[in-house]
Amino acid sequence: MFFVPIYILILAGTIVIDYFLGIKMENTPKEHRKKWLWISIAANVGILAVFKYYNFFAENANVLLSGLHLSFAVPYLTILLPVGLSFHTFQAMSYSFEIYRGNQKAERHFGIYALYVMFYPQLVAGPIERPQNILHQFHEKKTLIPKHVYDGLCLMLWGLFKKVVIADRVSEYVDAVYNNYENHSGASLILASVFFAIQIYCDFSGYSDIAIGTAKTMQFDLMKNFNRPYFARGISQFWSRWHISLSTWFRDYLYIPLGGNKVSRPRWYLNVFIVFMVSGFWHGANWTYIIWGFIHGVFNSLDHFVADVKKYVTKGVKTAFLKMIEHPLITIPINFAIVTFAWIFFRAHTVEQSFAIVRKIFTDYNGKLFTKTGDFLIYSLTAILILFAKEFKDEYQINIKLLSSERPFVKVATASVLVIWILMAGVFHNTQFIYFQF
Template identity: 45%
Template sequence: MLFNTFTFAWFFPLVFVLYWLLQKKDLKWQNGLLIVASYYFYACWNWKFLFLLIFSTALDYASGIQIEKSTSEKKRKFWFWLSILINLGFLGVFKYYNFFVDSLVELFASFGVSLHLATLQVLLPVGISFYTFHGLSYVIDIYKRRIAAERDFVVYSLFVSYFPLLVAGPIERATHLLPQLKQKRIFTYEQGVSGLRQILWGLFKKIVIADTCAQYANPIFNNPEAYSGSTLFMGALFFTFQIYGDFSGYSDIALGTSRLLGIELLKNFSFPYFSRDIAEFWRRWHISLSTWFKDYVYIPLGGSQGGRWMQIRNTFIIFLVSGFWHGANWTFIAWGFLNALYFLPLLLTNKNRSHVEIVANHSMFPSFKEIIGMGITFLLTVFAWIFFRAPSVSDALYFIQKICSKSVLQWPTVRPTFLIVLLLFFVLVEWWGRKGNFALEKLWVKQSRILRWSLYLLLLVLLFLFQGEPETFIYFQF
């Protein structure tokens, strides 16, 4: 089930009404309803993989209890590694098996040796990377004695399968979400209005911005030979806004939907394209994944506590692993490697924490220095996204080579004026609302009601005009 479909448009209101009608009953009734709704939500995609989700949930639930109650370190390690290896094993088989087989065949072929290895003809279970990481962090935190094992199977099942975040995050932590699932939720008007605002902005990002950009980016990336360097650059720009509108739009809808149910999820985006350097970009893009890798990979490796070479090593490891998490393709590894190279000068000069607050936090307009920093960071990000989007590394290199050719001076053959106007409008609204958790959170709330409702009406009209065949979210494939 997709957020941007009529199916979800009847599904969520029904869940919302039943959920709050059950408020006066025991909390387990509300949690039970959310589990049923979550399993139905997931089963609408492919009911067969629902059993994999349930098995993964049961495995981590049982492992967590066994780790906590085991008196010997040997038993603790046994249950810990049992959970880790099975979870990573499922992820490896479904997501990476074919990649390793194909890479091995190509490697031997380069030496003139022909291998005949079978690949798996199976769908990638949607959301497997996300709910696997939920379970991994939970088990690791119990093993490290940071949290106690959850004894209520209903509560733990909901933690893993909660439908707003089930298939594309944010990647939640047990320390943040589990306590909310165990306490009484109260619906407030302010919370409801905030949730609706965030859902509206998320739908606008996805349907109007991302899906429209995709109509131009996809043909350009699928057939780069037919276009000039300037047009390819336009395609890269369109994809840059497509992936941001698509993924941050999903996160906005997820957070807004959950807020209507009285549950706050982790913030996943914080206006990343207004970043003044790559370090700031990665503190603002896919925040839940970046912090997950920092806490469970980077810091255990030594983080920034060791010598300079250890810091460099850990930086490259974290970016390469992050790239590989996104998909079984060398393009994602190249994308991660490129971002590590971007990050390296900031690390070596100890400037990777230079920009913590949002740009122009105390003024309406950025300084000239901030404009230059944002421009350079944005162009570096556009360049890196080419590897993320291209089918192969060779395709990405061809794409970049053509952008760097004389044809980049030609007038682009693809230049949709209406889309460019939409993107300018989008950037302006994001800029005006950059001090909130999302663009519409505080925008004109204390100013003119007419201006605020005019904006809402405009967004609704644009949603109606651009509503077509629902497009899946990009991060569903990860």
């Protein structure tokens, strides 16, 4: 609304349509609900298609028409992509799907249904909630619980640390290299890509922590959205830990309806591949995102294929070699390298730039590694080390409690250190969460 006030009608329209369609579906026998579900899908996906994908299709259609030497051109639309459109659209669609399946009663209170779609902590970038988790909470009487307020504030503080101390600081190096990649060596591009992997994780999981923490201070529980994804030992496991609300959304509403793993093996691999191609396209109307989804689709399918093969190879004999290659010190770095390679296509502006960067990474090792020194190195690397130490502790359940300590002095001291660190090392200019654009 700040940029284009009339855009509030997008939210208002989808809220009104899905509110009445939800009631209509509930009052219709299950075998006859499909038409109402399709109207809901058409309304939500239609808005998404116009605002997010129309110009992408127009551009590619014009390239095709030009290649066929046709004078006709598809017109472009001068429109602004509403912030968080994909997130609240998918949240609204999950409501319709769950009513259609009979897992959720239609919400009769219009204000509460509108709040479900527009709940401000997670409106613009998730987590993408399910009606079963959040709707009933809006009906419950809330009383102030000091522990919940404290836990929520601590989560917000940790999220802010990840965002402004890590993500926004390493982004300075990432932007400097990626925006001028022609003049950087392969080593610089590798470092920038690793930093981008850290940046996008801290940026998005930082937002999720702030959103979940904000809701918790008001006594609402939102679903967990990240679970230390860079400790994953395979691509499939990575996606069970990264952007959990989206990956489970695709699992429940696309992967399972396609047949999931209850089909032939080739079809199963195809289902996995389709989900990741759609996931890539969900992230943005650009071929770079589609290639990013393609890479994850390929490696996820390979992950499942290798798991199938391993059942036969290891049957009866668990060799020392297989034990060795399955060790976390092997699997975690390999998985991180694959994910980071895919991030190159996510970060690059064009397909041409993506492949140029990949080519330089494998061929060009002339020039300096660092373009920034001093405070950048001290603050960035120390903060990343703190992040790694915390996630290592949580991953392997090491019993060291700081913010969650039972001793007030330890809690206050830890929180104070984080606040001081944020004020000293935080980057507060030109900051924006990456996933707001989706």
